[in-house]
Amino acid sequence: MYDRLDAAVSDTLAARDRALTTSDDLHTRDVELSRLTRRLGELRAAERSLCFGRIDTPAGDFLHIGRVGLRSPDGEVVLVDWRADAARPFYAATPATPLGLRRRRHLRLQNRRVVDVSDEILDGSAPTPDDVVGDGPLAAALSRARTGRMREAVSTLQAEQDAIVRSPHRGVTVVDGGPGTGKTLVALHRAAYVLYAFPALAGRGVLVYGPNSRFLDYISDVLPSLGENDVRMATLADLVGVAPTAAEPEEAARAKGVAGTAASLAAWVRARQPRGVPLEVKVGQETLVLTPAEVDAAHRLATREGLAHNPARERFREHVVDALVDLLERRTADALARLDAEVASMLGVDLDDAVAGDLRSLGLDDSPAAEPEFDWDAVREQLLDDPAVDQATEAVWPRLRPEDALGRTVRTRADLALLDEARALIDGPPEEVYGHIVVDEAQELTEMEWRMLLRRCPSRSMTVVGDFAQSGSATTVRSWPEAVGDRFVHHTLTVNYRTTAEILGHATPLLARIAPGQGPSRSVRHGEPPRTLTGGPDTVRALAADEDNGLVGVIAPPGMTEALEGSGAIVVAAPDARGLEFDTVVVVDPAAIEAYRESGPRDLYVALTRATRRLFVVTPAAG
Numbered sequence: 081m082y083d084r085l086d087a088a089v090s091d092t093l094a095a096r097d098r099a100l101t102t103s104d105d106l107h108t109r110d111v112e113l114s115r116l117t118r119r120l121g122e123l124r125a126a127e128r129s130l131c132f133g134r135i136d137t138p139a140g141d142f143l144h145i146g147r148v149g150l151r152s153p154d155g156e157v158v159l160v161d162w163r164a165d166a167a168r169p170f171y172a173a174t175p176a177t178p179l180g181l182r183r184r185r186h187l188r189l190q191n192r193r194v195v196d197v198s199d200e201i202l203d204g205s206a207p208t209p210d211d212v213v214g215d216g217p218l219a220a221a222l223s224r225a226r227t228g229r230m231r232e233a234v235s236t237l238q239a240e241q242d243a244i245v246r247s248p249h250r251g252v253t254v255v256d257g258g259p260g261t262g263k264t265l266v267a268l269h270r271a272a273y274v275l276y277a278f279p280a281l282a283g284r285g286v287l288v289y290g291p292n293s294r295f296l297d298y299i300s301d302v303l304p305s306l307g308e309n310d311v312r313m314a315t316l317a318d319l320v321g322v323a324p325t326a327a328e329p330e331e332a333a334r335a336k337g338v339a340g341t342a343a344s345l346a347a348w349v350r351a352r353q354p355r356g357v358p359l360e361v362k363v364g365q366e367t368l369v370l371t372p373a374e375v376d377a378a379h380r381l382a383t384r385e386g387l388a389h390n391p392a393r394e395r396f397r398e399h400v401v402d403a404l405v406d407l408l409e410r411r412t413a414d415a416l417a418r419l420d421a422e423v424a425s426m427l428g429v430d431l432d433d434a435v436a437g438d439l440r441s442l443g444l445d446d447s448p449a450a451e452p453e454f455d456w457d458a459v460r461e462q463l464l465d466d467p468a469v470d471q472a473t474e475a476v477w478p479r480l481r482p483e484d485a486l487g488r489t490v491r492t493r494a495d496l497a498l499l500d501e502a503r504a505l506i507d508g509p510p511e512e513v514y515g516h517i518v519v520d521e522a523q524e525l526t527e528m529e530w531r532m533l534l535r536r537c538p539s540r541s542m543t544v545v546g547d548f549a550q551s552g553s554a555t556t557v558r559s560w561p562e563a564v565g566d567r568f569v570h571h572t573l574t575v576n577y578r579t580t581a582e583i584l585g586h587a588t589p590l591l592a593r594i595a596p597g598q599g600p601s602r603s604v605r606h607g608e609p610p611r612t613l614t615g616g617p618d619t620v621r622a623l624a625a626d627e628d629n630g631l632v633g634v635i636a637p638p639g640m641t642e643a644l645e646g647s648g649a650i651v652v653a654a655p656d657a658r659g660l661e662f663d664t665v666v667v668v669d670p671a672a673i674e675a676y677r678e679s680g681p682r683d684l685y686v687a688l689t690r691a692t693r694r695l696f697v698v699t700p701a702a703g
C-alpha cells in the first residue's frame with residue numbers, strides 16, 4: 081500500500097512539473113496547480129497511519145479504509161478515502177444494523193508497519209482465529225494523555241458524529257450537545273469532508289471561525305494532519321484586521337451586539353444622503369443650481385443598484401453631472417432661441433430657415449442632425465473631472481470613512497462587528513468570502529457578529545457548533561433561529577467523550593441551574609471522583625507539579641491568573657476556557673468565578689467540564 085502512496089506522490093510531482101510548463105491559459109494552469117498541490121499535501125499527510133481500517137463482508141469481500149484513496153496501476157481500488165461513500169459502513173455499522181458487514185477492523189500503523197489490530201464482529205457470528213477482538217480503539221484514543229493540541233480522530237469517529245460529518249446537506253448544519261460531545265471534532269472533520277465532497281464550495285474557500293487565538297492554536301493541527309492546508313482559521317479580529325485594545329463593561333458590549341445597532345448604523349449613513357435639498361455648483365463663470373427634485377432623481381438612480389454609500393456616491397455624482405449637462409443643454413437651447421428671436425425681430429429674417437435655405441442651395445443636407453452639434457459628451461467628461469462638481473456633491477453626499485459611523489476608533493471586541501458593518505454600509509461587502517464556514521463556540525456570537533460571518537458566506541453553507549449552556553456574557557443570541565435564520569438542519573450530540581461520568585456528575589447540579597431544559601450527556605468513561613480542597617496558590621502549584629496529573633490546566637477567576645503563573649500548568653482565566661481540554665483541571669475559587677460576571681455560573685460550568693481524567697476544585701481558606 082505504501083508503494084502505491086510513493087507512486088502517487090511521484091506521479092503527482094511529475095504532473096505538477098508538467099503543469100508548470102504547459103501552454104494552457106494561466107487560469108486553467110493555476111487551477112490545475114492548486115489541485116495538484118492540494119493532492120500532494122493530502123498524500124504527504126497520509127504517510128502516518130495511511131490505512132486505519134478494514135471492513136469485511138460475510139462473503140469474504142473486503143475494503144481498506146484510509147486517509148486518501150489509492151488505486152493499483154490497473155485501476156483497482158487499493159485504499160478507500162475515509163470520506164468516500166464506500167467508507168460509510170466503517171463508521172455507521174453497528175451490531176444492530178451491520179450494513180452487510182461481518183467485521184470492522186481498526187489498524188494502527190507505525191513507521192509503515194502494523195503495530196495494533198482490533199476487531200469488532202458485527203453480524204453476531206463467532207470469532208475465528210483471524211479475528212482480534214479486544215479493547216476498542218476509541219477507548220484507547222480517549223484515555224491517551226493530552227498534549228495541549230487537539231488530534232484528528234478519523235479512525236474513531238462514532239456513528240452519530242459520522243452522520244453529521246458526511247451529511248449531504250449543503251446549507252446550514254447546526255450541531256449542539258453538551259461539553260465534550262465532539263462538536264469541535266465533528267466540525268473540523270466536516271470541513272475536511274466539504275473539501276472532498278463539495279468541490280464547488282471548497283473552491284471558494286473554507287473558513288474555520290474560533291473565538292480566540294488560544295482556541296485556534298488548540299485545534300490548529302487537526303486539518304493539516306488530515307492533509308487539508310487550504311483552510312483559513314480566524315477570530316473576529318483576524319477577519320476585521322484590527323486588534324481590540326481595551327475591555328468594556330458587559331452591558332456596553334451587549335448593547336453594541338444587538339441587531340438594532342445595524343439599523344442605527346444604516347440610519348446614520350442614510351442621514352448623510354439627504355433628500356429634498358438643492359445642489360449648487362459653479363461651472364466657469366456660471367452658477368448652476370439643480371432643484372431638489374432633480375437631486376432626488378439622481379439620488380434614486382444612484383441607490384437603485386443597492387451599492388454601499390461610497391460607491392453609490394460615485395454613481396450619484398455621475399447622475400448629478402448628467403443633470404448639469406441637461407441643464408446646460410436646456411440653457412444653451414434657450415439662449416440660442418432667444419438670440420434667433422432677437423435677430424428675427426431686428427432683421428425680419430428666420431435664421432434657421434435662412435441657414436437651411438443656404439444649405440439646400442449648396443446641395444447639402446439641411447436636416448437638424450447635420451447641424452454642427454455642440455460636443456456635450458466632452459462637457460460631461462469635463463464636469464466629471466471638475467473639482468467644483470465633486471465639492472458640490474460632497475455637500476449633499478459626503479464621502480465617508482467607516483470609523484466616522486462609529487464616531488471613534490475601534491477599541492473593544494464588540495466594536496469589531498460594528499466596524500465591519502460600517503465598512504459594508506460605506507465601502508461595500510468584504511472581498512474575502514468563503515464557500516463554507518465552520519463556526520465553533522457559536523453560542524458566543526452576538527447578532528452583530530453573526531451578521532459579520534453571514535456577510536462572508538454568500539452561499540449560506542455553514543457548519544455551526546455550540547452549546548447555549550456554555551454562553552459567555554456578551555452574547556445576545558439565545559437560539560439557533562436567532563443566529564442563522566429558520567433554514568438549517570439540526571443535530572444534537574449526546575455522548576460525552578471527554579469527561580468521565582464522575583466529573584460530569586459533579587457538574588450536573590450546576591447544569592440544572594443554568595440550563596434547566598438540558599439533560600446531561602452520557603459519558604463513555606469512568607474515573608476518579610473529583611476532589612475539593614481548601615488552599616491557596618501553593619496548593620494549586622503542588623497539584624500542577626504532580627507528574628501523575630499529566631497536562632494540567634488551572635482555571636481561575638480573571639484577577640488571579642497572574643499569581644498562579646509559573647507553576648508549569650497552563651493557566652487560563654475562566655472566561656477564556658471555552659473549547660479547551662486538559663488531563664487534569666484545577667478549578668480555583670469557584671465562587672469567585674461565578675461572581676465575576678453575569679455569565680459566571682456558565683463560565684464555571686465550562687471550567688468544570690474541561691478535564692479528561694482528574695478534577696480538583698480549590699476553594700480559598702476561610703478568612
Ligand SMILES: Nc1ncnc2c1ncn2[C@@H]1O[C@H](COP(=O)(O)OP(=O)(O)OP(=O)(O)O)[C@@H](O)[C@H]1O
Pocket residue numbers: 218221222230231233236237238241257258259260261262263264265266547550577578658659660661689
Ligand atoms: N470519535 C472520537 N474519537 C476520538 N476522540 C474523540 C471522539 N469524539 C470526541 N473525541 C474527543 O473528545 C474530546 C472532546 O471533543 P470536542 O472538544 O470536540 O467536544 P466539544 O463538544 O466541542 O466540547 P466543548 O463544548 O466543551 O467545547 C476531544 O479530545 C476529542 O478529541
